[in-house]
Amino acid sequence: MNYILFDGTVRNQLLPFTFTRPVADIRVGILTIREKWEHFLGYTTTTVTEDYLSDKFPFLELEKNILINASFLPSENLVNLIKGLNENQAIFLEDEAIAFFSLEGQEPDFDAFDIIQYEGDDVFRIKNTWDIFSKNAEAIKRDFEMLTTGRDSQPIPEGVWTKNPENIFIEEGANLEFCTLNASEGPIYIGKDAEIMEGALVRGPFALCEHSTLKMGAKIYSGTTIGPHSKVGGEVNNSVIFGYSNKGHDGFLGNSVLGEWCNLGADTNNSNLKNNYAEVRLWDYEREGFARTGLQFCGLMMGDHSKCGINTMFNTGTVVGVSANIFGSGFPRNFVPSFSWGGSGGFTPYKTDKAFEVAKVVMSRRNIEFSEQEAKILEHVFEETSKWRKA
Numbered sequence: 001m002n003y004i005l006f007d008g009t010v011r012n013q014l015l016p017f018t019f020t021r022p023v024a025d026i027r028v029g030i031l032t033i034r035e036k037w038e039h040f041l042g043y044t045t046t047t048v049t050e051d052y053l054s055d056k057f058p059f060l061e062l063e064k065n066i067l068i069n070a071s072f073l074p075s076e077n078l079v080n081l082i083k084g085l086n087e088n089q090a091i092f093l094e095d096e097a098i099a100f101f102s103l104e105g106q107e108p109d110f111d112a113f114d115i116i117q118y119e120g121d122d123v124f125r126i127k128n129t130w131d132i133f134s135k136n137a138e139a140i141k142r143d144f145e146m147l148t149t150g151r152d153s154q155p156i157p158e159g160v161w162t163k164n165p166e167n168i169f170i171e172e173g174a175n176l177e178f179c180t181l182n183a184s185e186g187p188i189y190i191g192k193d194a195e196i197m198e199g200a201l202v203r204g205p206f207a208l209c210e211h212s213t214l215k216m217g218a219k220i221y222s223g224t225t226i227g228p229h230s231k232v233g234g235e236v237n238n239s240v241i242f243g244y245s246n247k248g249h250d251g252f253l254g255n256s257v258l259g260e261w262c263n264l265g266a267d268t269n270n271s272n273l274k275n276n277y278a279e280v281r282l283w284d285y286e287r288e289g290f291a292r293t294g295l296q297f298c299g300l301m302m303g304d305h306s307k308c309g310i311n312t313m314f315n316t317g318t319v320v321g322v323s324a325n326i327f328g329s330g331f332p333r334n335f336v337p338s339f340s341w342g343g344s345g346g347f348t349p350y351k352t353d354k355a356f357e358v359a360k361v362v363m364s365r366r367n368i369e370f371s372e373q374e375a376k377i378l379e380h381v382f383e384e385t386s387k388w389r390k391a
Contacts, residue, residue: 001083002062003041005034005070006048009096010127012286014071016303016321016338017129017242017259019381022049022057024070027227027242028132029139030147030189030207033070039146040074041083052380056373061104068099073124073139081116089114093123129301129319130282130293132240132257137186137223140205144169144187156181167204179214185222215248227260229366237272239299244366256299259322261362265310272299272316280317283335288388290335293317303338305359305378312343321388322381323355337388338381349389352382 005024012018017026024034024047031039038045046060047053048067066085072078072093081091082099090100090113098118100108124139126132147169154170156162159178167183170176173193179200181188186205190196194208199217207225208214214226215233226232227243234247237254241247245258249266256270273296274280280298284291302320309327314334320326321338330344341350355378360370 002060002065003043003045004048004059004065004067005037005045006067008069008071010071013128015285016301016319017257019322019338020259020304020377022047022053022070025057026126026132027225027240028126028136029225030143030209033073033126036143037068037074040079052377056377063104065102065104066099067102069097071125071127072098073126075120075122075124077120077122078118081118088112089116091116091118093118129257130295130298133223133238133255134295136225136238136240137205140189140207140225141186144189147189191228209243254299255297256301258302259304261305261359262302263307265308265312267310268308268312270300270314270318272297274316282317283319305355321385323350323378325350338385340389352379
């Protein structure tokens with residue numbers, strides 16, 4: 001069987017992160033959504049997504065296919081039901097398609113399908129950007145069980161203080177020095193060749209993915225994921241960093257999501273609670289206005305390749321697009337369009353040639369090429385988001 005992940009109806013609700021990736025490649029918990037599905041299914045997957053992303057994230061159709069809505073995370077019950085799908089069958093949650101069987105070239109007509117309503121109590125879905133951090137603790141727990149069952153952790157080094165060590169898993173090559181790991185409220189996962197420097201304090205659920213570094217004296221609260229090839233210091237609470245991003249110095253990051261290739265300057269801080277304790281509103285790209293989140297705590301959403309200078313201050317519920325460069329004193333506005341350059345005093349367009357120069361240097365430091373394929377994706381994002389830079 002050929003399995004294909006599609007973006008579904010929530011793609012625009014997950015911007016700015018889906019400007020540069022399909023829904024399937026969002027990281028929540030330890031793994032990306034795609035990695036979770038491939039682990040459960042035992043097969044690689046391809047993607048139905050926006051046309052401008054399709055060269056990097058291709059689509060492969062065979063004679064028999066099952067398409068899966070990538071905003072839904074897998075569970076054993078759901079996967080078993082999906083694997084049992086036959087021709088002209090679909091699984092729905094109320095009026096939303098979770099998965100359906102499709103023959104090559106078939107245009108599905110759900111009115112003619114045998115619809116199976118999913119009645120499991122294990123539905124786990126990422127519909128909005130804030131779901132990424134607010135559901136991250138539970139996602140870490142699920143991924144931890146999936147990745148570690150039947151496996152033995154590397155031994156905990158001498159000098160590392162732990163609580164509930166049976167809830168801690170260390171992959172091969174990880175290096176831990178005189179840190180504190182408290183797994184009493186949830187598991188702690190340390191990825192391959194990751195490093196936790198001396199004096200770091202960690203409270204689970206927590207995931208430090210492969211080749212990432214937690215710097216000296218860092219304070220990490222529960223519900224936090226640091227994606228691969230990232231460096232993090234200071235204070236972090238209930239936040240997700242997709243990967244290849246740095247928050248290398250002191251400063252607070254809370255109830256936030258950072259994409260890839262981001263950098264927060266020294267002593268950058270974000271507010272995650274309004275002074276009047278009111279509900280936080282976030283910029284909604286589809287409505288082109290600020291939408292209710294239902295949350296009292298909500299911090300910073302920063303798209304790929306965005307950067308900020310030292311001592312940057314982000315207000316509660318700030319959305320920063322792709323390839324923005326923010327600097328200077330004071331609070332920038334709480335919606336910064338993609339390819340914007342400036343700060344509290346105002347923004348000008350960040351020209352693509354300048355942005356691409358930075359991206360080439362940043363990516364080369366990790367031995368990754370800034371390819372023509374990447375440039376075309378960012379050029380499309382530049383054009384698609386131009387209307388907000390003019391506002």
